Amino acid sequence: MTLLQAIDVKRFYGVFCALDGVSLSIGEGEHVSIIGPNGAGKTTLVNVLTGLIPPSTGSVSFKGHDVGRMGPLRLSRLGMARSFQLVNIFPLLNVRETIAVAAISNLGQGGRIFASLRANKSVWENVERVAHLFGFTAKLEQPAKSLSQGDKKLLDVASAFALKPEIILLDEPTSGVSTAEKAKIMQVLVEAAKHTGIKAIIQVEHDMDIVFGYSSRIIAVHNGRILADGTPEAIRAQADVMTTVVGRL
Amino acid sequence: MSLAETTAAPATRNMAKFAYAVPVIGFALIAVFPYIAGPHYTILMFSAMGFAIALFGLNLLFGFTGLLPFGHAMFLAIGAYTAAYLTAAKYMSLELILLTAAAAAIVIAIPVGLLCIRYIKIYFGMLTLAFSMLLYSFLFKFYKITGGDEGLRIKMPTPSLFDLSKHDTITILTGPLYYYVFGLMLVLALIMWRIVDSPFGLGLRAIRENEQKAKYLGVNVQRYRLVAFVVAGVYGALGGVIVAIPVGLADPSLAYWVQSGNLVFMLLLGGYTNFFGPVLGAVLFIFFQDQLMSYTEYWRLTFGVLLAVIVIFFPNGLMAVIDRRRWWST
């Protein structure tokens, strides 16, 4: 079943064309990596797919709804979540509170203005479960701003997962993290996805080892267009893609 | 706050006990105040409680949601003038006045809030300032309706449980009405505690920390901000009723921008990271102002210097000096 679909999306910034007719569709069970050199349009693509900016022409639909005008709030309700390339945290909230924000939205309890949060078992159970999945159990009380860089990114991802979305978009989740930690993060991600019932993962990624190690499908973007879209084996077989985007044969 | 401070368990625990003691002692002091201080100071404490109520609301907006209004005093004026109109029309019940003031605040805060919360930081501040000054000039100019710069008289309202007819004003203000207001303040404080401790309260803090991320995590930023604005407005109006009672007068200066500045000053003085901060700030400001005014006519200079010192060296207020934690951390 198709979850996310982009049809002939173009995005201009003045005269500069960031996306030049991108079409793709992503369905259940896929773990898609979007790769491409810097300036290829990956971030713009992600921003358009997640409703942060509308396409200049073309459309993006999520579960049949047009995403362009939706905005992050309604998209999160529909079941789409994303993490960010640059660290995006709530500096003064601690780990459990950060995850709790998502858990509260997921449980639909945001409107509760007089109910005690401290006593809310369902929220904290959810929080603890997600925290455990991502290895934050020992760090629950730590303010987000005091976490290590890698942990901050992981927290961003964890809070997105706590929303229990159907589809999650991760923007370079392992960038800025040491190589040893990268594998650990990816393992955590895959495990967590299984446990939280996420149907599809889209990942913007630069590290080719991760791309080829974890994706079920690779979309290579170059100069605002899709250069190639297929399984890791298929991509590996295309020499021009390999040199342009991956940088080696 | 550094990692070192959070992991310094024993020191923090002791500090935590001490920190809880301060509000308890503080409230207790206020409770027995009429017995240890003369009528002049007790009436001052009466006003301070009114300001504390207004400050609970301001704290929700600034301390929690990260929006600093420069026109919050307009709600004080709304409360005071509501009391004036009702008592002039012979509706003396204090409960009715409080409820009507709250209703008036809601009616005004919703449209004003809808317009203002679309913007943040300076623009939010300036827009709220413009609205409060609009109210001020309206109150000032249309003297037929509002009494102009002379204001409108507020007669002593009666709370439902007490029969105050036999007493004079001073006895009322230092006796039954004082405790009524004290009770009201405690109840409103408790309600605010609940609001802050709720999922909604966490949402507000998330908005303050990172508006965009909050949206991505499903928080309806505009609606939350509007609710915070309206709640703050209601608290402001209730506070305005209380503050105006001892004065017996509702006048336009309540909506003037300097009054809004005073409110922010009080909040900063007491500390917006702590629950007791608003109370401490209100009491300190009112008493300090009173003492200062009797010593020198240049109290503004002193306040200016004091405010500068606070802003530069103690931005989290006095309660933060006493209790380094931010009290809302679960």
Next chain:
Amino acid sequence: MLSSVNILVGGAFHAAVLFLVACGLQIVFGVQKIVNLACGSFYAIGAYFGITALALAFQMHVPVFGYIPVLVGSGLLLAAFLGPVVERVLRFIYHRDEHFQLLLTFAFVLMFEDIIRIIWGASPRQTENIYQVFGEFHLASGMTIPAYNLIVIAVAIALSLVLGWFLQRTRFGKIVRATAENAAMCEALCIDVSRVYMVVFTLGVALGTTGGALVVPATAASLDMGVELIVDAFAVVVIGGLGSMPGALVGALIVGFVRAAAISIYPEFEVLAIYVLVIAVLILRPRGLLGKAI
């Protein structure tokens, strides 16, 4: 007919002074990102100091055409002293949340009000009857325009041209503009950003104090004037757009004329009109007419 000319001249006069003060606000905001609530206080203190300076000039039998330089000079002198002092205090909170910056300038508002009280007392002060000394221009239809108004307008235009030349043509002006764009980059390029800030702030103060000084022959100096001016200056900046000099001009003209028109036509709504205008602009076009997008 008479009233329209009065409105035009009165409005232009008010706009000229407002423009000077608003430029001060804009330049400080543009470079340092601080909204200086104390600009009204500098205006007021400039006015009082101007009166003192003028009284001194009077005693020393300075000729009439020397009054304007005396006023402008007193404004600049005062700023040269106040600017660095206040800026030094503000420096403590440059890197803090802008709410605190605003509150610190508010603290200065309180302080300055009492400082004026201490030095000059609480009652309004006036100059000797200097306004009339400048004479009037007679128009064809038998109406007169006070010459002083025109002189002030001319001075304001001159000062703004000087300011514009300074910012666009001189090396230091370029440095100022660069700092406004990216202060961190400038520091990396070995520009003494602290000094730039000090100069810019003093410049902003100078525009305020000079505006106040120029006003005193026409108006009395009172304790209220600072507060009244902040209201107008804030309206100018919102309408014109925060951080924009041409915006300050447009805003000043609009506010000046709206004020003058309201006073003549419907005094009740004089102040209300300004606020309604401000609210309308903030709602319909929050960046102001010529400001950058928020």
